[in-house]
Amino acid sequence: MFKGRKKTIVRMSQLVVPTLREDPREAEVVSHKLLLRAGFIRRLAAGIYTYLPLGFRVLNNVSNVVRQEMDKAGAQEVFMPSLLPAELWKETGRWDMYGKELFRIKDRHERDFCLGPTHEEVITDLVRNAIRSYRNLPVNLYQIQTKFRDEIRPRFGLMRGREFMMKDAYSFHTSQEDLEKEYQNMYKTYCSIFERLGLKYRVVEADSGLIGGGFSQEFMVLADTGEEELFVCPKCDYAASRESAGVGEFRVADSQSTGTSKNALKEVHTSGTKTIEEVAAFLKTSPDKTIKTLIYETETGPVVALVRGDHALNEAKLKRVLGVQDLRLASEKVIEKVTKAPLGFSGPVGLKGIKIVADNCVPLIENGITGANKKDHHIMDVSYGRDYKADLIGDIRFALCSDVCPKCKKGKFDVLRGIEVGHIFKLGTKYSEKMKCVYLDENNQEKTMIMGCYGIGIGRTAQAAVEQSFDKDGIVWPMTLAPYKVAIIPVNSSIPEQMEVAEKIYSQGRGAGVAILLDDRELRAGVKLKDIDLIGIPIKVIIGKALKDGKVEIKLRKNGEVKLVPEDRAMDEIKALLA
RNA sequence: CGGAGCAUGGCUCAGUUUGGUAGAGCGCCUGCUUCGGGAGCAGGAGACCGUGGGUUCAAAUCCCGCUGCUCCGACCA
Numbered sequence A: 001m002f003k004g005r006k007k008t009i010v011r012m013s014q015l016v017v018p019t020l021r022e023d024p025r026e027a028e029v030v031s032h033k034l035l036l037r038a039g040f041i042r043r044l045a046a047g048i049y050t051y052l053p054l055g056f057r058v059l060n061n062v063s064n065v066v067r068q069e070m071d072k073a074g075a076q077e078v079f080m081p082s083l084l085p086a087e088l089w090k091e092t093g094r095w096d097m098y099g100k101e102l103f104r105i106k107d108r109h110e111r112d113f114c115l116g117p118t119h120e121e122v123i124t125d126l127v128r129n130a131i132r133s134y135r136n137l138p139v140n141l142y143q144i145q146t147k148f149r150d151e152i153r154p155r156f157g158l159m160r161g162r163e164f165m166m167k168d169a170y171s172f173h174t175s176q177e178d179l180e181k182e183y184q185n186m187y188k189t190y191c192s193i194f195e196r197l198g199l200k201y202r203v204v205e206a207d208s209g210l211i212g213g214g215f216s217q218e219f220m221v222l223a224d225t226g227e228e229e230l231f232v233c234p235k236c237d238y239a240a241s242r243e244s245a246g247v248g249e250f251r252v253a254d255s256q257s258t259g260t261s262k263n264a265l266k267e268v269h270t271s272g273t274k275t276i277e278e279v280a281a282f283l284k285t286s287p288d289k290t291i292k293t294l295i296y297e298t299e300t301g302p303v304v305a306l307v308r309g310d311h312a313l314n315e316a317k318l319k320r321v322l323g324v325q326d327l328r329l330a331s332e333k334v335i336e337k338v339t340k341a342p343l344g345f346s347g348p349v350g351l352k353g354i355k356i357v358a359d360n361c362v363p364l365i366e367n368g369i370t371g372a373n374k375k376d377h378h379i380m381d382v383s384y385g386r387d388y389k390a391d392l393i394g395d396i397r398f399a400l401c402s403d404v405c406p407k408c409k410k411g412k413f414d415v416l417r418g419i420e421v422g423h424i425f426k427l428g429t430k431y432s433e434k435m436k437c438v439y440l441d442e443n444n445q446e447k448t449m450i451m452g453c454y455g456i457g458i459g460r461t462a463q464a465a466v467e468q469s470f471d472k473d474g475i476v477w478p479m480t481l482a483p484y485k486v487a488i489i490p491v492n493s494s495i496p497e498q499m500e501v502a503e504k505i506y507s508q509g510r511g512a513g514v515a516i517l518l519d520d521r522e523l524r525a526g527v528k529l530k531d532i533d534l535i536g537i538p539i540k541v542i543i544g545k546a547l548k549d550g551k552v553e554i555k556l557r558k559n560g561e562v563k564l565v566p567e568d569r570a571m572d573e574i575k576a577l578l579a
Numbered sequence B: 001c002g003g004a005g006c007a008u009g010g011c012u013c014a015g016u017u018u019g020g021u022a023g024a025g026c027g028c029c030u031g032c033u034u035c036g037g038g039a040g041c042a043g044g045a046g047a048c049c050g051u052g053g054g055u056u057c058a059a060a061u062c063c064c065g066c067u068g069c070u071c072c073g074a075c076c077a
Helices: A030-037 A053-072 A088-094 A120-130 A176-197 A275-284 A316-323 A332-339 A430-434 A459-469 A496-510 A525-535 A547-549 A567-578
Strands: A041-045 A048-051 A083-085 A101-107 A112-115 A139-148 A163-173 A199-206 A217-222 A228-232 A240-242 A268-269 A291-298 A299-308 A327-329 A355-361 A368-373 A377-382 A392-394 A414-429 A438-440 A446-448 A450-457 A488-492 A516-518 A539-543 A551-556 A562-566
Touching: A030 A041, A030 A459, A048 A053, A053 A139, A053 A163, A053 A176, A053 A268, A053 A459, A083 A088, A088 A120, A088 A430, A120 A139, A120 A163, A120 A430, A120 A450, A163 A176, A163 A459, A176 A199, A176 A217, A176 A414, A199 A228, A199 A414, A217 A459, A291 A332, A291 A368, A299 A332, A299 A488, A316 A327, A316 A355, A316 A392, A332 A488, A414 A430, A414 A459, A430 A450, A450 A459, A488 A496, A488 A525, A496 A516, A496 A539, A496 A547, A496 A567, A525 A539, A539 A567, A547 A551, A551 A567, A562 A567
Parallel strands: A199 A240, A299 A355, A355 A392, A488 A516, A488 A539
Antiparallel strands: A041 A048, A083 A112, A101 A112, A139 A163, A163 A450, A199 A217, A217 A414, A228 A240, A228 A414, A268 A377, A291 A299, A291 A327, A368 A377, A414 A450, A438 A446, A539 A551, A551 A562
């Protein structure tokens, strides 16, 4: 591949690997610290990184596996622009919907552009022009490319950057069944990708967010420090992200009496109490007796959402239940207009002319407590049906680990942590319809294409691997990801015999196409060994004392295992380890 | 965007309270001695103390503005 090049630098004395002895202040999580310390990446600005030679090699290792598996699955690689005209985004409405996360810029003619955070619009535009017949469907096009998102809070190095490498694929179909087939094909492809990369992962049901569409699944690399919570049922195969985990059973809170006698409504003065906790404490009861009332604004007007006081409302679920796209907490002004009372005293009783959505658990509350829609007042002994009604009742809260699996209704959730590295979506016609991406079927009928979309965070995957595999000395790369598989370390570079053997094995390795590194630096053994371990090279060939007997050491990073072999057998041994 | 904090050689930090000629460790360069898990000695280079203004005889230090970065909450691969 690089035949034209005279030599690639794989001598440590020449390689740019600025390792650091101390943890950089900017890093918080282990993987970020290690990538910085071991000289893989450097920060340029918040969430924007340079990949140094080692880092870039790892990135390419991920990309290559992804590319091979995608090609094998029948997808075709393309390369789309990063700089995108606003018109396309206006066509789907996402120019307005995407919000502040979209990097927007103007050209010299004051025309609007953005830096691509994802490419549904671009690919759909391409396909609607390039493909007109059912004969040319289905297709799956993908690219590996830099994406831009003006994240609210860039974090943890490559985990959440503002500029990051991503593989995104888009498939186009003539039927739902065909999409289903490709979705399964991609599911399998993703499994083999993450298996080849040597990662422990789980697949969970997920919310599809801004990308939209219906069903989607996330691939999570398991790591205790992961940002995501996965709700996994121990009794069946159900697994979901925190965002989308369902609630299997609606029970009354433990503290509620089983008695059903309804007391009469009572208004109480609760001056100075605003939060649920304050109100519950003031009235000497627990938060699960209260009804939390939240006012939201949507594109179809304000709505009132009710959840039990000890539950957290899940906006993604609320969006789904309401069937709205735009959802945000109402301003105090709107709250006052809707409830005629200041923030902190809202309640469903007596509200008119506004849609009310209640969580499944809310109607079960007897003699509950909620705001009186009157400053400094709450009402007690509120019961559903008698005192208020909801227009919609559904699952709109976050699941808790005490909740029951919605699938088998038996297991209580285990909560694991993970890092989202892949996401597959069934988009349906969300984009193709708006953008008139159509084809002619065999009956000369115009039909809208059905789409799927499949992403993998390349840099994030690389960093997730570190998060999953490190020790006190540094990174322990899985073989596939390691920037170099083998490092040759002459213990004392001032002994000519050691250097000779080192050079010999090095050139044998290069001749055999092994990704091999020679630590030819004139440094003490300890420094070289520490550096190579920090970098995480899987196999070390240590040339030292044993050379007197014509032997070298082969030591594994993973478990510290050492094997003494005759120097002329070293290469065979390495090849066996790599096979 | 709300809350907290930080900004001083390449890296990690001290110095700021109580203004008075900019420090340490690591790294880097030179030489000597060392040489199997971050060596020792000697010599040396390297900083307009984030930025703009103000107070003062005098500001890294006090005051005001700005910017950048990190962390905690709502978004995403």
